[in-house]
Amino acid sequence: MNLSAFPITQKWPARHPERIQLYSLPTPNGVKVSIMLEETGLAYEPHLVDFGSNDQMTPEFHSLNPNNKIPAIIDPDGPGGKPLALFESGAILIYLADKSGKLLPQDPAERYQAIQWLMFQMGGIGPMFGQLGFFNKFAGKDFEDKRPRDRYVAESRRLLAVLDERLEHRAWIMSDQYSIADIAIFPWVRNLIGFYEAGELVGMADFPNVTRVLEAFVARPAVARGLTIPKRSS
Numbered sequence: 289m290n291l292s293a294f295p296i297t298q299k300w301p302a303r304h305p306e307r308i309q310l311y312s313l314p315t316p317n318g319v320k321v322s323i324m325l326e327e328t329g330l331a332y333e334p335h336l337v338d339f340g341s342n343d344q345m346t347p348e349f350h351s352l353n354p355n356n357k358i359p360a361i362i363d364p365d366g367p368g369g370k371p372l373a374l375f376e377s378g379a380i381l382i383y384l385a386d387k388s389g390k391l392l393p394q395d396p397a398e399r400y401q402a403i404q405w406l407m408f409q410m411g412g413i414g415p416m417f418g419q420l421g422f423f424n425k426f427a428g429k430d431f432e433d434k435r436p437r438d439r440y441v442a443e444s445r446r447l448l449a450v451l452d453e454r455l456e457h458r459a460w461i462m463s464d465q466y467s468i469a470d471i472a473i474f475p476w477v478r479n480l481i482g483f484y485e486a487g488e489l490v491g492m493a494d495f496p497n498v499t500r501v502l503e504a505f506v507a508r509p510a511v512a513r514g515l516t517i518p519k520r521s522s
């Protein structure tokens with residue numbers, strides 16, 4: 289398999305071009321894909337996109353993702369046996385679920401419901417928790433006016449309440465079927481409490497079902513592995 293038609297392989301050479309090529313960093317969006325790859329057992333080769341050196345802004349990375357964000361993949365053996373490049377973590381999760389036949393319910397109605405919760409993460413949890421991180425931990429924390437932060441605290445609490453209600457009497461988002469909806473959502477909940485240090489601010493104690501499922505999620509061996517892939521350089 290020759291991937292030389294993809295300029296990204298000039299900066300990140302494929303040592304195993306027959307495997308799925310993953311370009312990522314262990315952030316909440318990045319680990320969705322490494323966890324999925326670990327869970328399904330699909331063969332892949334991880335490449336570190338280092339934000340410290342602005343790798344995501346290089347022409348080589350841009351050639352794969354015009355939006356300059358991780359994660360992105362190339363599957364050398366895509367539909368029709370042709371290579372397929374993809375960005376947007378939600379699209380990648382659906383693709384890998386279809387390719388492996390795992391982690392998306394087979395039943396058509398349940399499949400759409402799992403995708404619905406995946407979209408709830410992509411359009412709600414990710415963007416809102418991300419803004420809260422900015423206003424609580426990063427540059428926004430020095431802003432005197434706390435109204436923007438409080439707006440994202442309120443919206444994050446609202447989303448956590450939606451999630452908590454869904455998880456009442458359920459082991460996972462799709463009941464007993466662990467799925468790509470869980471893989472999309474729980475890295476963000478973990479990040480909100482951990483890296484963003486916003487657990488108290490959003491009142492996590494009010495969402496015991498979310499806490500319970502987060503604990504079950506991080507206890508999965510494939511999740512523990514995926515959370516550290518690709519290895520950071522320092």
Ligand SMILES: N[C@@H](CCC(=O)N[C@@H](CS)C(=O)NCC(=O)O)C(=O)O
Binds near residue numbers: 317
């Ligand atoms: N909707 C995109 C979001 C991807 C995203 O925001 N990635 C962040 C890391 S979590 C990123 O690459 N940030 C680098 C930058 O903005 O320069 C997805 O889910 O793939």
